[in-house]
Amino acid sequence: MSLFYHLGILVFNALLSAVALFNAKAKMLVEGRRETMRRLKELDLDGRTTWIHCASLGEFEQGRPVIERIKKKNPGQRVVLTFFSPSGYEVQKNYPLADLVLYLPADRPSNVKKFVMAIRPQEVIFVKYEFWYYFLKYLHEQKIKTYIISAIFRPQHAFFKWYGGWYRKMLHYFTKLYVQDEQSGQLLSAIGIDNYQVAGDTRFDRVFEIAQNAKEYPALEVFAQDSLVMIGGSSWPMGEKLIADYLRHNPDFKLLLAPHEIHEAHLQQIEALFSDFSCARFSELDKCDLKKLRIVIVNTMGMLSSMYRYGHVAYIGGGFGSGIHNTIEASTFGLPVVMGPNYKKYQEACDLIQLQAGFSVSDSAGFAEVMDRLLKDKLCLAKSSEAAVNYVNKMRGSTEVIVEQLFT
The missing domain is CATH 3.40.50.2000 (Glycogen Phosphorylase B;)
Structure with a gap:
């Protein structure tokens, strides 16, 4: 299955490059990833670094209250924020509480190693539903604490199907999974994943704060x-x-x-x-x-x-x-x-x-x-x-x- 995943990533990247010739959003993603790899060469982050990854803008609203709380608790702590989607990156590329905002590189072993070695995170937080096999595998091998927050799982997800063994392997790479509801926890327990906690959805904290400052x-x-x-x-x-x-x-x-x-x-x-x-x-x-x-x-x-x-x-x-x-x-x-x-x-x-x-x-x-x-x-x-x-x-x-x- 890893081979098929690897081939799928290569095909996706090739198609993305082709589409980028006439699609503005695809072009931003291709160029943004290239810029990320260039910036890694000159990167020098001192002190404890937390890497937080969000797929797009909606997930950022779930990760944002965590970033704010981290900075309030430890003002000197470094935060690296990554996005998969241009709709997230372009809106938040100047987010002031992040020390560095980047596109997530393509999930290929060589990219993964370069990226993780450059930012040297003490902990990594994925938001809601982001499962990148090579990133998770490498973080696990390097014994870097890796979490997912505001996660939500449903029976139709591949993790819980008869063919889901390879997908379930990714769940074992997490140090802990913070899920939104009891159903998600029960689904994880049923496949032998017990390192989870029902913690709810961080969006409620963000929205409540917005309302207080309306x-x-x-x-x-x-x-x-x-x-x-x-x-x-x-x-x-x-x-x-x-x-x-x-x-x-x-x-x-x-x-x-x-x-x-x-x-x-x-x-x-x-x-x-x-x-x-x-x-x-x-x-x-x-x-x-x-x-x-x-x-x-x-x-x-x-x-x-x-x-x-x-x-x-x-x-x-x-x-x-x-x-x-x-x-x-x-x-x-x-x-x-x-x-x-x-x-x-x-x-x-x-x-x-x-x-x-x-x-x-x-x-x-x-x-x-x-x-x-x-x-x-x-x-x-x-x-x-x-x-x-x-x-x-x-x-x-x-x-x-x-x-x-x-x-x-």
Whole structure:
């Protein structure tokens, strides 16, 4: 199986180089990996170094609270942060708490040895679901403590199949696995992996911290004052249509809509969809009578996580596509979350639905039924809101557990 893996890596790299000729993202990855290997030659890291690897931006949000806690506990400690994806690296390449931010080199024995010998980590932390065979094997052989945090496992993963022996070998290379839930732990136990701990998801700590330092937007505060407000978070066209259908028959609430894509074509599409209502873009609110507005379209990046403070219920986009976006941000502010049907691979969404703090809908009728229940029944809204807050508070604390165990 190792041979097939090695060949697969070679084929992937060859295809990546070919695609990079006409694909900007692939080109960034190829050039970024090349730059990593060049920078290793001139690297000189003094003192204790921790290497943290994240696949992309979502995993970084899980690794970030750990980095912050490490630096708070040991300010002089070096942190090397790596990404597989350009979408993570390009956004966080100047992250101030990392002493070095790099692309992860291709998982080939020669690259692995050069990389690990150059950064000389005392411990390595992989975030959520990153399993690179040659990296894990070499770290294990060098007796470098290696961990995975916020990991989540499901029965359909290769580790738990009849053919999964080679994949299971990688799990044995970890010093300890910090998993999100009991099911993950039980799956590991069933295949003889007992060096795990159910520690939860570090994202809850990150999102809670963001909420505690949420920005204030005076214009939105005036807009939302004395009104029931729905937040549309990271919305896509299908969800936007559901919201528009509901608004036409329910005039007693307002909408703050933060679409996932804010390019001009999509903004114009949204404005056409909501043309029956008084509607304005956030960037134009200084020209509007905020009290008379029904809808604000947020056409500025970086506002959503703070914007939930002005709402009562949230619709989270992505559930009619490849998967829902962040539900925890809304739940932290006590907002019940409504989502499309594609949510089951997200544990927090499943938990929220079980607690009646989240609701899945598949069409306009289902959306209207849930919204009526939440927006027209104060007791129902209060119970769902309380359940959301209690859930987030219960799930917090993973970062503290991990850092205290790894760095005492």
